[in-house]
Amino acid sequence: MTLNNMAKIPILFKAAACTYSTLILLKRQMASDLRKPTPDTGWRGSPAVPSSQGGDAEVDFIHKPPYDWMPSNKDLFVPRFICSCWCGNVQFEFHGEALDAKCCHCRDCQRLHGAPFQWAVIFPKTSVRMTKNENHSVQWFSTDIGSSCHYVPCKVSCGSCKSPLFDEGRNTVLAYPSAFQFPSAIHNGERMNSHNVPDDLRPTCHIFYGQRIMDISDGIPKWEGHKNSSTSLS
Ligand SMILES: [Zn+2]
Numbered sequence: 731m732t733l734n735n736m737a738k739i740p741i742l743f744k745a746a747a748c749t750y751s752t753l754i755l756l757k758r759q760m761a762s763d764l765r766k767p768t769p770d771t772g773w774r775g776s777p778a779v780p781s782s783q784g785g786d787a788e789v790d791f792i793h794k795p796p797y798d799w800m801p802s803n804k805d806l807f808v809p810r811f812i813c814s815c816w817c818g819n820v821q822f823e824f825h826g827e828a829l830d831a832k833c834c835h836c837r838d839c840q841r842l843h844g845a846p847f848q849w850a851v852i853f854p855k856t857s858v859r860m861t862k863n864e865n866h867s868v869q870w871f872s873t874d875i876g877s878s879c880h881y882v883p884c885k886v887s888c889g890s891c892k893s894p895l896f897d898e899g900r901n902t903v904l905a906y907p908s909a910f911q912f913p914s915a916i917h918n919g920e921r922m923n924s925h926n927v928p929d930d931l932r933p934t935c936h937i938f939y940g941q942r943i944m945d946i947s948d949g950i951p952k953w954e955g956h957k958n959s960s961t962s963l964s
């Protein structure tokens with residue numbers, strides 16, 4: 731999406747552009763990531779992917795992936811990463827490998843994250859479980875309807891410390907590794923550094939690089955907008 735096109739979009743939909751863009755990205759990503767099958771993590775409830783139709787129609791969503799659910803067999807869900815907000819009230823665990831990892835430089839990511847760009851990794855929704863929600867701190871925000879509610883796609887954060895944790899899409903979770911605790915980092919008493927970021931979490935490209943506020947010289951592909959469907963800038 732170009733800036734000129736964005737300028738023609740009403741304010742409400744401007745706010746939703748990032749999530750909308752993310753959804754298009756996720757659809758394309760899921761198509762290209764079918765090479766990576768969704769692992770069986772023990773979810774036997776209904777539907778197979780909660781909130782896959784979007785919106786707020788999923789009944790009792792809080793007890794379905796990616797929230798408070800139990801695998802049918804504990805051996806199937808092997809926690810690989812813990813994602814925690816700054817104050818620790820909210821925690822999630824992640825199973826298996828990320829489908830992809832990207833940095834998004836769009837204006838919405840800049841504003842919503844208070845950062846020059848967003849680093850995000852994609853996991854199947856059933857590979858994510860909420861393990862802690864102290865004082866019911868988890869909260870949601872929908873940029874589509876401009877409301878603090880669980881309306882998929884939505885952003886998920888801690889209501890106490892306000893840390894962003896991930897975006898819930900229809901089929902996947904777009905998580906922020908900056909909130910991950912890596913096992914090697916915990917073992918060494920450090921939170922994270924460039925030497926212990928697992929390969930599958932390392933960004934494979936930069937998207938919406940046309941909206942960047944800083945140049946990144948890391949040798950990976952840069953796309954003006956979406957990956958593989960916009961002008962290559964590198
Ligand atoms: Zn918190």
Ligand SMILES: [Zn+2]
Nearest residue numbers: 748834836839
């Ligand atoms: Zn973005």
